[in-house]
Amino acid sequence: MIKYEITVMTIEHYEEVYQLWKAVEGIGLSKADSKDNVIKLLTRNEGLSFIVIIDNKIIGAILGSHDGRRGYMHHLAVDLNYRYNGIGKSLVNKCLEKFKEIGLEKSHIFVFKDNEPAIKFWNRMSYKLRNDISIMSSNIK
DSSP, X not given: OOOOEEEEOOGGGHHHHHHHHHHSTTXXXXXXXXXXXXXXXXXXXXXXXXXXXXXXXXXXXXXXXXXXXXXXXXXXXXXXXXXXXXXXXXXXXXXXXXXXXXXXXXXXXXXXXXXXXXXXXXXXXXXXXXXXXXOOOOOOO
């Protein structure tokens, strides 16, 4: 087991985190993930996003946010060379701990239907796939 520490993500980490997201399969990136939009998310949800640094390199990250009722976790990523060391689980638990501190009782995640490794991970984290709802999206013009 490797030693690592989790710290709060700031916008100064953005470029390196974005490169991690691009390198990890199963993360869908869009204009919503621009630096300006991540600044908005981090500002509105201060202290809810985290990174893991080993040897001065970011090897894990998660974005946390909430709408006042439920917490949301986005873009959980762990460098392929560091998987299966509990880093993803620790990042999720850190978000859940912060969600609980601000009074949230439920959280959601978004996973592509064909991302079997992610679905298995989230199942191990006690998340259940819901078949009673679908997500619908629209660009705001």
